[in-house]
Amino acid sequence: MTATAALEILTARALHPVRHGFFTRKGGASSGIFAGLNCGQGSSDMAEMVAINRARVAEAMEADGQALVTLNQVHSADVVVLDAPTQARPRADAMVTTTPGIVLGILTADCQPVLFADQTAGVIGAAHAGWRGTLDGVLEATLEAMERLGARRANIAAVIGPTISQSAYEVGQEFLDRFMAEDTALSRFFINGQGGRYMFDLPGYGLYRLREAGAGHAEWTGHCTYRDEGRFYSFRRTTHRAEADYGRLISTIRL
Structure with missing residues (x-):
């Protein structure tokens, strides 16, 4: 089995x-608390391991490593x-882009990675x-940017990848008050x-914002980063354990 074949890609x-x-942590070169496919250049993981992991992702996307942004x-x-x-x-x-070959990559460890595509117009985000x-409008801003490149909002599919679920996302009164x-x-x-305390439904809120904005299709993959340690990194899980750092998952899309 090749290194790329060992990856788990949702x-x-x-x-x-x-x-x-939506890449899980499986199939990576990192070890210790970063064990797996840590793609976070901002983490304290060994830079060589992160570079190997990112190269594996690019290969899985059938692209050169320099194409991963x-x-x-x-x-x-x-x-x-x-x-x-x-770089x-x-x-x-x-x-967002209309240029074939560019691999758009989002790093997360509980936040929502959201991939967008208007297949007809050839626009991705x-x-x-x-x-x-999400509260400040990043999802709507992405839809608007895609429209400026020729996408039609009604034709855009938006998918939320692995993120923290409501059962694991405890927040306080001040957080609720902001909403x-x-x-x-x-x-x-x-x-x-x-x-x-309160439990916040981040993917539910993300879906609500996407649908209210008129995205043609919006869904969540249903995977919780906090609950499934074997497959996902989680900032909140790391915080609860008082660990020094955490890995970053990557989600990618390309034309």
């Missing part, structure tokens, strides 16, 4: 035939338009959507937890 029928993948993600609603590969890691949380970016200040109807994405 896909969504809604995005086919566009090549894409990731961002300096800052929990914003900023979107960049790419017409050529870059500069633009400061943004989403990107990828977004990093944590609670802050209530936006719209009291958002209370539907919170249920009561223990000790006056």
